[in-house]
Amino acid sequence: ETGVTQTPRHLVMGMTNKKSLKCEQHLGHNAMYWYKQSAKKPLELMFVYSLEERVENNSVPSRFSPECPNSSHLFLHLHTLQPEDSALYLCASSQVFSSGEQFFGPGTRLTVL
Amino acid sequence: GIQVEQSPPDLILQEGANSTLRCNFSDSVNNLQWFHQNPWGQLINLFYIPSGTKQNGRLSATTVATERYSLLYISSSQTTDSGVYFCAVEGSARQLTFGSGTQLTVLP
Numbered sequence A: 001e002t003g004v005t006q007t008p009r010h011l012v013m014g015m016t017n018k019k020s021l022k023c024e025q026h027l028g029h030n031a032m033y034w035y036k037q038s039a040k041k042p043l044e045l046m047f048v049y050s051l052e053e054r055v056e057n058n059s060v061p062s063r064f065s066p067e068c069p070n071s072s073h074l075f076l077h078l079h080t081l082q083p084e085d086s087a088l089y090l091c092a093s094s095q096v097f098s099s100g101e102q103f104f105g106p107g108t109r110l111t112v113l
Numbered sequence B: 001g002i003q004v005e006q007s008p009p010d011l012i013l014q015e016g017a018n019s020t021l022r023c024n025f026s027d028s029v030n031n032l033q034w035f036h037q038n039p040w041g042q043l044i045n046l047f048y049i050p051s052g053t054k055q056n057g058r059l060s061a062t063t064v065a066t067e068r069y070s071l072l073y074i075s076s077s078q079t080t081d082s083g084v085y086f087c088a089v090e091g092s093a094r095q096l097t098f099g100s101g102t103q104l105t106v107l108p
Helices: none
Strands: A003-006 A010-012 A018-025 A031-037 A045-049 A052-055 A064-070 A073-079 A087-095 A108-112 B002-006 B010-013 B019-025 B031-037 B043-049 B052-054 B060-065 B069-074 B085-090 B096-098 B101-105
Touching: A010 A018, A010 A052, A018 A031, A031 A073, A045 A073, A045 B052, A052 A064, A052 B010, A064 B031, B002 B085, B010 B019, B010 B052, B019 B031, B019 B101, B031 B069, B043 B052, B069 B085
Parallel strands: A010 A108, B010 B101
Antiparallel strands: A003 A018, A018 A073, A031 A045, A031 A087, A045 A052, A064 A073, A087 A108, B002 B019, B019 B069, B031 B043, B031 B085, B052 B060, B060 B069, B085 B096, B085 B101
């Protein structure tokens, strides 16, 4: 148990669906992250939210939309996804952005049909 | 951006054996972490070690920042050590960059 939880753990969706992934951290951290892990590829940073700023990987398609309502919660809204978006989506948090140890949630395994 | 190379990509051991995993990186780093990813996808923090040496039970790690590498040592391996080991570094780009991992299989 790392102090970072994610729901759902598994998600199957069609290309026309809209769904959201949820992440919650109970560590009192001020920065949260979304990563994508595709088969046979290293983890790829998608988005960062902190008290000071939001950072995003410019290669992430607009069909992925993050939302961070407060420092403990992070969402990833999904719409009109493609089969190649099937992957493990991991949430992480750290005390501050760009410094210190990151702790990861268990991930959401997404399958797009 | 910073490049991270891990070796070996795959490693098969007999239970009880020792092993060394290596992580090379291409630039100076502010942060280096070692993770173990279990079969269910959970990344478990092993070490936060931008420099120096740390030990935790059968595991230890050493980072030589000036020579741009880190080593993870696993002694007396157990079947529960199986999984993928990732090295991740943070350089001037202020984000963690992950290596491709070492897939470790420990046979009973």
